[in-house]
Structure formats: C-alpha cells, structure tokens
Amino acid sequence: MTNNNPYNPTLVALDTANLATALNLAEQLKDKVGGMKVGMEFFYANGPQGVKQIIDIGMPIFIDLKLSDIPNTVAAGLRSLLPLEPFMLNVHILGGREMLEAAVAAVNEAEKLGFERPMLIGVTIVTSMQDDDISEIGITRNASDQVIHLAKLAQECGLDGVVCSPHEIAAIKQACGQAFKTIVPGIRPKGVAADDQKRIMTPDEAIGQGADYLVIGRAITRSEQPMATAEKIWQSVRYADLD
Numbered sequence: 001m002t003n004n005n006p007y008n009p010t011l012v013a014l015d016t017a018n019l020a021t022a023l024n025l026a027e028q029l030k031d032k033v034g035g036m037k038v039g040m041e042f043f044y045a046n047g048p049q050g051v052k053q054i055i056d057i058g059m060p061i062f063i064d065l066k067l068s069d070i071p072n073t074v075a076a077g078l079r080s081l082l083p084l085e086p087f088m089l090n091v092h093i094l095g096g097r098e099m100l101e102a103a104v105a106a107v108n109e110a111e112k113l114g115f116e117r118p119m120l121i122g123v124t125i126v127t128s129m130q131d132d133d134i135s136e137i138g139i140t141r142n143a144s145d146q147v148i149h150l151a152k153l154a155q156e157c158g159l160d161g162v163v164c165s166p167h168e169i170a171a172i173k174q175a176c177g178q179a180f181k182t183i184v185p186g187i188r189p190k191g192v193a194a195d196d197q198k199r200i201m202t203p204d205e206a207i208g209q210g211a212d213y214l215v216i217g218r219a220i221t222r223s224e225q226p227m228a229t230a231e232k233i234w235q236s237v238r239y240a241d242l243d
Helices: 019-029 040-057 071-084 097-107 131-136 143-156 166-176 202-211 226-242
Strands: 011-014 035-038 059-065 088-092 119-123 161-163 180-183 212-217
Touching: 011 019, 011 226, 019 035, 019 040, 019 226, 035 040, 040 059, 040 071, 059 071, 071 088, 071 097, 088 097, 088 131, 097 143, 119 143, 119 180, 131 143, 143 161, 143 166, 166 180, 166 202, 202 212, 202 226, 212 226
Parallel strands: 011 035, 011 212, 035 059, 059 088, 088 119, 119 161, 161 180, 180 212
Antiparallel strands: none
C-alpha cells in the first residue's frame, strides 16, 4: 500500500470498534498522516474485512495484534494477515528467539506468495509499564535496560525494528543502528493528558530523539477537528526533523 505522504511519521491509533467511525476517520486523515494503527479492539470487532475497507480508502495500515504464542501458531497467524498487505505487523519479543525467527520467516514469504512484504516490528515493554511494574512480573532489569536487551534480540532474529517508549529511542539507535526502526507510542502533544501512558514525550521531542514513527491516538481521534490536529502535529514534527 503506497503512503499518500511517505515522509509523515504519524500513525493514528484507531481506538474504536465502530466500523463507520473508523472509515470516517480514515477518509478525513488519509492525506494528513502516514498511516493508521489498527489494534485488537477494531480487529476483533470487524475482522480482516473491516481492515480491508480502511485500506481500500487509501490508508496504509499497521496491524497491531502483538502476536505471542508458540512459533508455528505465530507464523501461521502472520501468514493469514499477508493478503491484506499491511505495511507493518508486530509480535511480542518476549515470545523468544524461536518464535521471532519463525515470524521473520513467515513475513519473508510475502513476495513469493504475491504480496508486498510488511515490516515486522517487535514489542518491547508497553508504555503503560514502569520499573515497579516489570519488577512485579519477575524481570530484574529496569525498564530501559530491558527494552535495549529486547531490541538487540529482535535485531539478531531479523526483525525490522521495535515498539518502544520515546525515552528509549536514542539508546536503541545507538545499540542497533539508525536503520533499525523505532515505532513510538506514548506520544502526547503539549496540553494533552497522559491518560494511561507513563513514559511519554511530545511529537517534536520524539522526532528529535530519532523516532521513525509516532503512534498517536486520542489526541487526534477524539479531537473536535481531527484533520486540523493531525496537520498541526505534522507541521511540528516536520520542522523538528529539519532542525
């Protein structure tokens, strides 16, 4: 799927199960953002057919299902998504090396099957978690160190990049190189509430750190003027990228 604005790093996080709402947002924003992130809420309610309707509007799609299971199951799940030709898919890095390598092998089959290969991205530590949260589940590293550890593992296994908080962007780029993609939620424009995110940053700050894609949801989708809000964010990150 060709991006209408290939230099726009904003991915709008779709936070609705309502197909009509999603299609309306896609129509409004297709020339204002780089793509739309479709997660569990929408996918479980509307399935691949709903995703295809958004793609048919001309909106590049990141299917954000955070797959994690035994290697064969994850690989099969990814293959089932390839016909939709999303530009990005993701898995949980905590699924381990064998699962990650199976996932990479599955997306690498895309061209042989007649589809465009999507980027495969690994989820590190979700941005709603901090040091106390990861300690509680038995991880002894702090959040930042764990994210870097997982990013290195993902790169070793052949993934194209990771989902990380804005606070780990620079360290990941240093550890894995500039070509390794960082997809960054926890982005809040100035004046927008943090909600359930804890490790946050403004769009221009994240781009300044080296983010490749910014995942922004409620700040745009719940705005009274989504197009104007998306355009304002685009202008702020565009100029930050030029600094």
